[in-house]
Amino acid sequence: MAKTNPGRFFEDYSVGQVLQHAVPRTVTDGERALYHALYPARHALYSSDEFARASGLPQSPLDDLAAFHVVFGKTVPDVSLNAVANLGYAEGRWLKPVYAGDTLRSESEVIGVKQNSNGKTGVVYVRTRGLNQRDEAVMEYVRWVMVRKSDLSAPAPDAVVPELKKALEPSDLVIPQGLNFSNYDFAQAGEAHRWGDYEIGEKIDHVDGVTIEEAEHMLATRLWQNTAKVHFDLTFRPEGRLIYGGHVISMARTLSFNGLANAQMVVGLNGGAHANPCFAGDTIKAWSEVLDKAETGVPGVRAIRLRLVATKCGEPFLLKNEDGRYMPNVLLDLDYWALMPV
Numbered sequence: 001m002a003k004t005n006p007g008r009f010f011e012d013y014s015v016g017q018v019l020q021h022a023v024p025r026t027v028t029d030g031e032r033a034l035y036h037a038l039y040p041a042r043h044a045l046y047s048s049d050e051f052a053r054a055s056g057l058p059q060s061p062l063d064d065l066a067a068f069h070v071v072f073g074k075t076v077p078d079v080s081l082n083a084v085a086n087l088g089y090a091e092g093r094w095l096k097p098v099y100a101g102d103t104l105r106s107e108s109e110v111i112g113v114k115q116n117s118n119g120k121t122g123v124v125y126v127r128t129r130g131l132n133q134r135d136e137a138v139m140e141y142v143r144w145v146m147v148r149k150s151d152l153s154a155p156a157p158d159a160v161v162p163e164l165k166k167a168l169e170p171s172d173l174v175i176p177q178g179l180n181f182s183n184y185d186f187a188q189a190g191e192a193h194r195w196g197d198y199e200i201g202e203k204i205d206h207v208d209g210v211t212i213e214e215a216e217h218m219l220a221t222r223l224w225q226n227t228a229k230v231h232f233d234l235t236f237r238p239e240g241r242l243i244y245g246g247h248v249i250s251m252a253r254t255l256s257f258n259g260l261a262n263a264q265m266v267v268g269l270n271g272g273a274h275a276n277p278c279f280a281g282d283t284i285k286a287w288s289e290v291l292d293k294a295e296t297g298v299p300g301v302r303a304i305r306l307r308l309v310a311t312k313c314g315e316p317f318l319l320k321n322e323d324g325r326y327m328p329n330v331l332l333d334l335d336y337w338a339l340m341p342v
Helices: 029-038 049-054 064-079 214-223 245-255
Strands: 018-020 083-094 103-115 121-131 137-148 203-211 265-274 283-298 301-312 330-341
Touching: 018 064, 029 064, 029 214, 064 083, 064 103, 064 121, 064 137, 064 245, 064 265, 083 121, 103 137, 203 245, 214 245, 245 265, 245 283, 245 301, 245 330, 265 301, 283 330
Parallel strands: none
Antiparallel strands: 018 103, 083 137, 083 265, 103 121, 121 137, 203 283, 265 330, 283 301, 301 330
16 A cells, blocks of 8 residues: 555545545744744734734734645645646635744645546545634635646546625624724834725835745745745656746835835635746736725724735736736736725
């Protein structure tokens, strides 16, 4: 009997299947330091314990996207080890801050399957939850992945495509207990722009760019224990190791600091698409569009819905062509909710 794990293929998934992902991970302050070294993240709430305490939290939490990467990485051996590509996200919510010393694990439920017309691949939909050592859900999200078939003669399953929200309602968002921006220090945060300064429809060019290096991508992918073959094995993808999509998300979020320094916490993920592949040597730039704004009922805290677009050194504010297809230089189209001071 084989001792090694070849990973699941499309025909191995069925709706209702629950996957308990292996290797829980205890996060430390080293995780935060590595995250800031890789990207480098500058949002004050995740950089300073004192700033976080002044905002009503016990200490600075792990960056929201770093927590996402840890939870996501657990799922790869069971969900996307044999993936062609990660296709999209929906209904993502951050439910509790993650602090140094917390131990995270992940579980997923298969909520949809649909074989592609070529008969060689199919799309698998999963809802994933990240839980801490107290079995409290710290985040949840849906993603869908294109996965290879191993047995091309395996019959196609009945197609099940889940109905997913196009966007979370403000009432779906969970505000961390104690968070309060009434005494927010704009000077320490780095920008004076507050929630009321942004208008729906406004677009922001974040100006800066970062060239992706092979070494940093490999460090990040190992850090998050993401074992997908397309990120490691050049014999699996000879044209180049595909840059982990989460690496592009974090880099774009970091670049958005210039213009959105006070969009402190990501609390909702409405949708996302990795529009085109990213490889080492590509230079990432980013722009944002304000899609919506909402009250929260929490002192000093409001919500802002943003579209974050990452490009390969592309001209800002160009997204799709006349046929509705993403422009070839667009890497990421991410729709999310963040918390911002009034």
